[in-house]
Amino acid sequence: MAMLQISRLTFGYEGGVENIFENVNLILDTTWRLGLIGRNGKGKTTFLKLLMGEMAYQGQIDAPVSFDYFPFEVHAAPGQPALEVMRQVIAPYAKMEREMQACLEDGGEQAMEAYGALLTRYMALDGYTLPDTLRVEAAKLGVKPEALERPFNTLSHGEQMKLELAALFQKKNRFLLIDEPTNHLDGDGREKVARYLKGKTGFILVSHDRHFLDQTIDHVLVLGRKDIVLQQGNYSTWQADKALQDQAQLSRNEKLKKDIGALAASARRTAGWSDAVERSKTGAADKGYVGHQAAKMMKRAKAIEARREKAIEEKKGLLQNLDECSCTVRKQATENKR
Known part of the structure; x- marks a missing residue:
């Protein structure tokens, strides 16, 4: 268990009448499945960008993990298999493999020491088992394993999105910031992604689909008009409590x-x-x-x-x-x- 600590966070856009965030203090467990809720314009995307370090702010954000944002832009060469594209998203496996091969061909003492260091890192990143792991993860999301052998650019948008999500969850020591993952998905696709996320830990999820949130999250962070509320439970739990309070x-x-x-x-x-x-x-x-x-x-x-x-x-x-x-x-x- 590791804690993400936010202290005295204050942020406002230049020329804005009021700050978006004012002296915010939060402690978030990096194993939570946290839903981020708030009206449009209340700062959900801004909050994610602040965590990513994309904008200057006052206060302090202490994170024991690195952040990855979803969705993200994927660079795939024409005809490049989806498996290779996803591997390069996770870690520079292909580069490491080339370097290890060069060390073996050299055969010298120094080269073999370098090979040993590369091999240790490669194995720590699950380089040998990753292809099989990605096929299993793809199947959980409803993507057939053989799709990983097809050119990435020929896959449907939904298939690409699911593979990208699966790839991010294979990265080490990461906390995911997932923004509207159900775009371009039909009802069956939403259900599969919801079940998949329910089996994972360590992310913040933004979604306008309340049913989807109920299926996936175990904590709620609500950006309200005057305050920020952190509560255990899903969307419906917060909704019921809020109705009573109102x-x-x-x-x-x-x-x-x-x-x-x-x-x-x-x-x-x-x-x-x-x-x-x-x-x-x-x-x-x-x-x-x-x-x-x-x-x-x-x-x-x-x-x-x-x-x-x-x-x-x-x-x-x-x-x-x-x-x-x-x-x-x-x-x-x-x-x-x-």
Whole structure:
């Protein structure tokens, strides 16, 4: 078990009114299957890019592993077999093989020492067993093993994507950042990829397919409007908890609004009383006494009004601006109960 630690992460685009992330602190286990959730524009892709080190930020990201992003661009020569293309994605096996062959042909003492070092690294990277492993992994994803012998550029987009995903999981000491892997896949393809990911560990997954998320993830990281929530479970677990929280907050908001309305009405009545006393001076026998009473009432009314205004502002500050998507979730949960 290794931990990815994010400390005081702050980031905002130049010219932006608000920061996308403000003083974010997170500890993520690199064995989790973590779903990254949030409305469009809330920073999901930005978060992945920050982990990859593609943008400057304030704070610190301490990672015991390296990151790989999916999907990625693959460079395949015309007619190059898919197996060879995937091998070069994982490690420079072909280059190592050429160098080992050159060492054997040389036969000298120094060359053989170099050969031994190369062989040790090659075996550590599963160079001899990788072809068979990739065929097994491809089969799990619904790609026939013989597809690995065909030119990579002749495979369907779905086949290419599945092989690329399988290749990334063969790399050593990696944490995968998987962004919308179900694009270009039919229902059966989505199910196969979901089952495949459920058998893996160590990735962050971004997907708009809630069913797909439910099948694959064991933790959720939610980029909300005002906060970031990390929770164990899948999408539905978070959705149910969020619906309950939103319902409680909506009820609290309604009570706060009623309190604010009552305070405002009371302030208007107090102001009306002082005005009435002031108007009573007209025709009064003792205008000095009435004026004195009006001044006292006015002073008292202003003090009460100041206290009420302070209370109103405090209660307004407690009102929560609930996320629209969260309210939709709450509404859907309520309708389902009916």
